[in-house]
Amino acid sequence: MCNPAIAIGVATAVMGSMQSIATYQTQRAQARASQKVYEQQRLLDDEAANVGYQKAQLKYKSEKDKADQTAENLLKQRLQTQGTTLASGRAGQSMYALLTDAQRVEGKDLATLGINLASSGTEYGYNVLDIYTSHKSARAQAASKRTANPSTGGLLLGVGSSLMAGVNAYTGAGGDFDSTT
DSSP: OOOHHHHHHHHHHHHHHHHHHHHHHHHHHHHHHHHHHHHHHHHHHHHHHHHHHHHHHHHHHHHHHHHHHHHHHHHHHHHHHHHHHHHTTOOSHHHHHHHHHHHHHHHHHHHHHHHHHHHHHHHHHHHHHHHHHHHHHHHHHHHHTOOOOOOHHHHHHHHHHHHHHHHHHHHHTTOOTTOOO
16 A cells, blocks of 8 residues: 555645646747737738838829929920020020020929929938838837747746655655655
8 A cells, every 4th residue: 555645745746747837838838829929910010111111102203203294394394485585586695595594494493393302302211211110119019028938947947846845745744755664
């Protein structure tokens, strides 16, 4: 027949060890699930940032295309104005003034157009920087919500603690390591 102190000690050690192993496995499963959620969130954040970048690029491209078209129209207007002036048959100093006046008007309008385009480029840069900063922040938030993997050392400490509890239960139930029975 088995000594009751041995049975109590072994049962305490086995139950404690099983509980430590179960806790470890649960924590590992939670960490894996947390990692999956993190990876999915990163994909969503990447997609949102890409959409933002594309919108900003399309807006800037639209502004640039509009500026290109306006510049082309200004050139046409200048050439038409100069052609009309030359076709009028005038001659002399006033003719030169009328021709340079058309160039002056075009130059002034091109300068304004260039300033507006530069402003759009700056706005594009700020939009891209804002998207980048938001993306980086979203990634940091997602990373902070991850559950860390449990340590194997913690598992070993739990099992070792359970074994020690079994020894304590054995000695508390009257078991003696010095006896030969």
